[in-house]
Amino acid sequence: MPKDSIRLNFGYRIRELRVASGMTQEAFADHCGFARTYMSRIETGGANPSLEAVKTLADGLGIELGELFKGI
Amino acid sequence: MPKDSIRLNFGYRIRELRVASGMTQEAFADHCGFARTYMSRIETGGANPSLEAVKTLADGLGIELGELFKGI
Numbered sequence: 504m505p506k507d508s509i510r511l512n513f514g515y516r517i518r519e520l521r522v523a524s525g526m527t528q529e530a531f532a533d534h535c536g537f538a539r540t541y542m543s544r545i546e547t548g549g550a551n552p553s554l555e556a557v558k559t560l561a562d563g564l565g566i567e568l569g570e571l572f573k574g575i
Numbered sequence: 576m577p578k579d580s581i582r583l584n585f586g587y588r589i590r591e592l593r594v595a596s597g598m599t600q601e602a603f604a605d606h607c608g609f610a611r612t613y614m615s616r617i618e619t620g621g622a623n624p625s626l627e628a629v630k631t632l633a634d635g636l637g638i639e640l641g642e643l644f645k646g647i
Contacts, residue, residue: 552625553623553625554625572644573641575640
């Protein structure tokens, strides 16, 4: 698996869960306390978020980390 | 949950899985291509590894990310 595939797969998963939650990308960024440009980079695989940032995303979606990574 | 709990919980999980695999911390660090001091910091919650580093750890343990984060 190329190095950036995990970033792409993770971003796709975040977007999928965020859309399912009914939040816009901007609202979700605000909810997580992240810059909107950073959230955009996360969803498009441009960012390599830290463990703590990943936890913030899971908390923002109201799900467990194991659920967030399911199928990735 | 305090900010560093995810780091501590993650480090504990990595250590648990690494010990179960039979690898020493040094051997696992070499296997992952990480500095031994960095692996020590990961296992003790001192590091905040990136998504790509987390994927490298899962691959080094031969497990899926969903399994790695199970129960964290």
